[in-house]
Amino acid sequence: MADSQPHPIFKRRWTFPITIQVEPRLVAPPRWYPWLISVGAIIIALIIGGILIAIVGGDPFASYAHIARASFGSVGVFSDTLVKATPLIMVGLACSVAFRMRLWNIGAEGQFFLGAFGASAVVLAPLLPENTTPWLFIPVMILAGLLIGALWGFIPGFLKARFNVNEIISTLMMNYIAVQWNNYFIFAIWTEGGFQMSKMFPHNAWLPRLTDFADQIPFFRGLTTHAGLILALISVVIVWFILYRSKWGYEIRLIGDNPQAGRYAGLNISRNTIMVMMLSGALAGLAGMSEITGVVHRLQGAISPGYGFTGIIVAWLAKLNPFAVVVVSVLFGALILAGREIQPSGIPKMIQGIILVCLIASDILLRYRVRIARRNTGMEEA
């Protein structure tokens, strides 16, 4: 090393002095480790988002403080946060189920719209007269939402199983089709006096809200959280049971982890593909039904600020774990709720994107050991 002047023959191009070395993990990391990584990824994402907000001339601290205050600041706003979280839970579950089998259902948005359409059809077609008791009305609407959502999931599932059609593209295209389908009914068939919305549903077709019980319990006055949250929580338990306690769920997970092994084990992959897509579609359709009967109370064009797409991030952040979906949904519900008032309006979407990017990037820390090492420049020995 004494001779700092290398021989001209060994003269090398300049190389970056440090290198990232990636080695597969041989030992599984402790249980808390993945969650620590996820939290770290979110914090980094929020920092990056803050920098970007500052660049476009906003105040990141004010923006984040506003999000926190406008979504968790009081019982009233927290109730609104739960309202936004309700569809996210169901859509997050829909994505989790499909992703577990490595089926990339990006069509939750369309399935959400068609679930809302199905539920509306019960009132507006009408399948049931207006004075039906809620005890019949609500279950029929739930069924309609589930069925139409499942149908919308069946189509790409069938195309995938039968023709090997890439489900990413087909589900995505069907989102656009679903929106136009709803538009036709909103504008042409069920329009109320030429406006871009149907008439208001009768009260017995509304999912009960907390504020409806304000006569008995005054504390609930003004709280908008509705029974859809209960539907969502029931779905969580059902999906958890299906995925982790049933034979079908075992098949789903096996095919997801290793389709080759699943095929050799004699599992019917085509049938599972279709069934999982239908379950996924049904869950997203239920979300649409819950939103239309619990919040909007009429069919109109703007019923989703992109719930179906946020569901993808929710599922990924929850690591496809149904219970974690609930927690993540509340956080993203807060982001959607508070984001409505933040300018420029794209900020919540941008933050969602950054969070997803950071999460995916952080995934490598789970699968590999990453070390930053000095690059061996080959000069030390000389």
Next chain:
Amino acid sequence: MNLIIIMQAGVATGTVLLFATIGEILAERSGVLNLGVEGMMLMGAMSAYSMTLATGNPWLGVMIGMIAAGLLSQIHAFITITLRADQVVSGLALTFLGTGISLVLGDGLSKAGTVSLLPSSSIPLLSKIPLIGPIFFTNQNIMVYIGYILLPIVWFYINRTRLGMHLRAVGEYPAAADALGINVFRLRYLYVFIGGMFAGLAGATISLAISPGWFSELTTAGQGWIAIGLVIFAQWNPIRAAFGSYVFGALRRLILDIQGPTMILGIANPFYYNPYYGYFLEMLPYAFTIIVLVIGSREAVRKRLGAPAALGVPYIRGERGL
């Protein structure tokens, strides 16, 4: 409703799809599936438009749009090539990110007023050819002509040059390419970047030429995803991609024009008498994408054609490859 006009407009709007599809073909041929085309196109459209607004020079806008989309694509490249993450999820994330950033940075652009756009012109001699002349060479935007020039170049590059062979080798059998001394990682980064630049070019073509302006997410309206579908239909071949793109462009124009006349083929035009049927027409491009995918997938099975073998698989040096 004039068929010549529909096809002429189809070539113009199809050029957007053509650029995006060619970019994605190059990226996928190197083994990297990039589902972020929609986000990159929005990024390109937004940057190109705002740059043109600031400088008054649309060519500068096109350049900045391409660079911005190319830089965005490098996030995907880093995550999938270096960090070896799932390409599907990463591509989705890129779409979210590109859309979000474009919406934030493009805030207020929609009310910004008019900018100078890319010029249109006719080609002197070629426009006189019957049928082909009016469709392809009359009053088309300069971007359309650039598309005609790029198309054979890209085809020749992929299929007939040494560098194109390297590209295909990296996408089909990266371990063998690596053994030959081809730098797999560097090439994949490069082609993801080029793919991003093409997506940016497609975006700039929208906002500065085909349907000028910035309409937030509606600027692209899902064309990035249609482009990804077209890649599968095109069997990763740029010539077939051009065919698909132009047909799709014509379809979009047909949807607009078919609602005009009162009679079609001697029968009363239902789309004229009930304009609400227009919503079903609006579904057609998306339904067609699915149909095109079915055709492409069936054909791939029959001819045993397929995606580049290493598509979607991260290359890890020293591990057993494909």
